[in-house]
Amino acid sequence: MSSGRFGPFGGQYVPETLMNELIRLEKAYNFYKEDPQFCAELDKLMKDYAGRPSLLYYAEHMTKDLGGAKIYLKREDLNHTGAHKINNCLGQVLLAKKMGKTRVIAETGAGQHGVATATVAALLGMECEVFMGAKDCERQKLNVYRMRLLGAKVHPVTSGTQVLKDAVNETMREWSNRVADTHYVLGSVMGPHPFPTIVRDFQAVISKEAREQFLEKEGKLPAAVLACVGGGSNAIGSFYHFINDKDVKLIGCEAAGRGIATGQHAATMATGTLGVFHGMKSYFCQNQYGQIDEVYSISAGLDYPGIGPEHAYLRDSGRAQYVPITDDEAVDAFEYLSRTEGIIPAIESAHAVAYAMKIAPKMRPDQSIMICLSGRGDKDVAAIARYRGVQIDE
Amino acid sequence: MSKTIKDAFADGKAFIPFITAGDPDLESTKKFILEMEKAGADLVEIGIPFSDPIAEGIVIQEADIRALGSGTTTDGIFQMVKELREQTDMPLVFMTYLNPVFHYGYEKFFEKCQQCGISGIIIPDLPFEEKDECADIAASYGVDVISMIAPTSEERIQAIASRARGFIYVVSSMGVTGERQQIQTDLPSMLASIRKATDVPAAIGFGIHTPQQAAKMAEIADGVIVGSAIVKIAAKYGAQAAPYIYDYVKSMKEAAASAKKS
Numbered sequence: 151m152s153s154g155r156f157g158p159f160g161g162q163y164v165p166e167t168l169m170n171e172l173i174r175l176e177k178a179y180n181f182y183k184e185d186p187q188f189c190a191e192l193d194k195l196m197k198d199y200a201g202r203p204s205l206l207y208y209a210e211h212m213t214k215d216l217g218g219a220k221i222y223l224k225r226e227d228l229n230h231t232g233a234h235k236i237n238n239c240l241g242q243v244l245l246a247k248k249m250g251k252t253r254v255i256a257e258t259g260a261g262q263h264g265v266a267t268a269t270v271a272a273l274l275g276m277e278c279e280v281f282m283g284a285k286d287c288e289r290q291k292l293n294v295y296r297m298r299l300l301g302a303k304v305h306p307v308t309s310g311t312q313v314l315k316d317a318v319n320e321t322m323r324e325w326s327n328r329v330a331d332t333h334y335v336l337g338s339v340m341g342p343h344p345f346p347t348i349v350r351d352f353q354a355v356i357s358k359e360a361r362e363q364f365l366e367k368e369g370k371l372p373a374a375v376l377a378c379v380g381g382g383s384n385a386i387g388s389f390y391h392f393i394n395d396k397d398v399k400l401i402g403c404e405a406a407g408r409g410i411a412t413g414q415h416a417a418t419m420a421t422g423t424l425g426v427f428h429g430m431k432s433y434f435c436q437n438q439y440g441q442i443d444e445v446y447s448i449s450a451g452l453d454y455p456g457i458g459p460e461h462a463y464l465r466d467s468g469r470a471q472y473v474p475i476t477d478d479e480a481v482d483a484f485e486y487l488s489r490t491e492g493i494i495p496a497i498e499s500a501h502a503v504a505y506a507m508k509i510a511p512k513m514r515p516d517q518s519i520m521i522c523l524s525g526r527g528d529k530d531v532a533a534i535a536r537y538r539g540v541q542i543d544e
Numbered sequence: 545m546s547k548t549i550k551d552a553f554a555d556g557k558a559f560i561p562f563i564t565a566g567d568p569d570l571e572s573t574k575k576f577i578l579e580m581e582k583a584g585a586d587l588v589e590i591g592i593p594f595s596d597p598i599a600e601g602i603v604i605q606e607a608d609i610r611a612l613g614s615g616t617t618t619d620g621i622f623q624m625v626k627e628l629r630e631q632t633d634m635p636l637v638f639m640t641y642l643n644p645v646f647h648y649g650y651e652k653f654f655e656k657c658q659q660c661g662i663s664g665i666i667i668p669d670l671p672f673e674e675k676d677e678c679a680d681i682a683a684s685y686g687v688d689v690i691s692m693i694a695p696t697s698e699e700r701i702q703a704i705a706s707r708a709r710g711f712i713y714v715v716s717s718m719g720v721t722g723e724r725q726q727i728q729t730d731l732p733s734m735l736a737s738i739r740k741a742t743d744v745p746a747a748i749g750f751g752i753h754t755p756q757q758a759a760k761m762a763e764i765a766d767g768v769i770v771g772s773a774i775v776k777i778a779a780k781y782g783a784q785a786a787p788y789i790y791d792y793v794k795s796m797k798e799a800a801a802s803a804k805k806s
Contacts, residue, residue: 161674162671162673162674163642163669163670163671163674164598164669164671165598165599165668165669165671165692165694165715166668166671166672166692166693166694166696166697166700166704166715167694167695167696167715167718167719168696169671169672169673169694169696169697169700170696170697170698170700171696309602309605310595310596310605310609315596316596319596319597319598322598323598323599323601323719323720326599326718326719326720327718327719327720328718328719329696329718423647424646425643425646425647426642426643426646426669427596427643428596428598429669434643436643436647438647439617439618439619439644439647439648440594440618440643440644440645440646440647440648441594441595441612441644442595442596442643
């Protein structure tokens, strides 16, 4: 069995054409993650370019209104480009550059990862091409234009169901076509080893900072850490440094779309079964013959039929739990946070806010909850308006 | 008893056509396979369609979507092969992705393969490192998991080839399946490395569509695999494609057979 397992999950289920490159990537990563110069460069970029550390903000109005646990927001939305995605992109594109690559390619769902990749590619002087489902291009026109502004070529993916999973397929195909000078900047803790580990390590800065910030502000750790989960990168980043703190509950909030019972959702943990797809063994939404389902969520960033292998492991080992949140609940939370705290969250992050609204009132005031506010909601305003029946031009 | 992979390579250069099962329907697939046999195919690769075939170019992707859209299932394909076996004993292998096999259950899947005389399986997303996943179970039912070697395999060739069973699928080009005007890879030196490691036959696939290419590839290797060009004919003529597939396969087989024995 290959390396890169989380219990039975993970692995390297990719065509032979990519195997040597994955092995090279693993070697390069293992070297550079210990290399003081690489670490210093990455730290500097994280601080001076992305704006880290991100704030841990006490949401006082929300706390009072809900009348239970203290709510803290880990403000990844304040990073440059407006989401946690930049953490991973800075790490991976810098690594690619050290490996001698001159070109990066990436998949994107909502467009946040594509924008972050295009941004770092512009900064580090790399050629960049982004694959985005044609339907997502339609849903997120602003991000498409933003990527082009940043010098990236955007390819609308018209194969399959024209959403995130198809964008991943197409990026893998392109990578196997041109691997010598090209690195695939995978956007989540998914895909073949070593990606789930590399992406987790670059996102783990979220919980590393948060743990210290909690000890400083509260003198103790939060009772629960909440994050939305598509592939699971902001969630694993939020969980990672709390995994050994057994009293901290780790809760992933996945997209229940129009409701689990309607079949129109992307709730992999609630409904998925074990499978092998996109290079990894994990849980997937699929039919009885192992054909991958078309999934649905109001949030293009959570619209993925699988989940990263480490999440599958954390769930099955009982360390983390995963809960479904519907479109309705997420949209309510989107509006609620905007009103109460003056912070417009990404519709993805609003899934985590929604679950906090459910559990905070049942918790004690001496407990606190951390919500990873993985991104800001500017990109979603037009879609939410449409959801409420208001037509506005972007 | 059906013929095996070994029989396919027994007299000269093997011609190995591929067809997506269920495009446009399984009854047609059965007809196409019998035509291919008549036209001289030595072994047929039957594609079990998958929703997300990451190693395929657009032609086979679309065939997979059509086949799934017409209600093709793994059980239906087993039934089709069972019926086919009443009319032919030619060697047959499956080609699909790991998830449909994994989800069906390895034990149950390979047992059914044995029952209907499927002697091998090509799984592009199951590289050497992951072969333990199902190679032993497959072998216990007499099914060879076919190894693939790519232009990027380099020093991996020795390890892959020395554990190969059935035949070796030599991937001619970078990227995905689909017709190519030119094949850039240094195939003779790849084949030389393979032959140093094993005497398991090696067939070249990806990109091949003209008789000239087939002849050239057959000079270097023991067999030639053609997929997209045939799937394209099925796409164009649908249920009426059988005679066109026959003509094409015949021309390709003759070209391959004309190659000098290497």
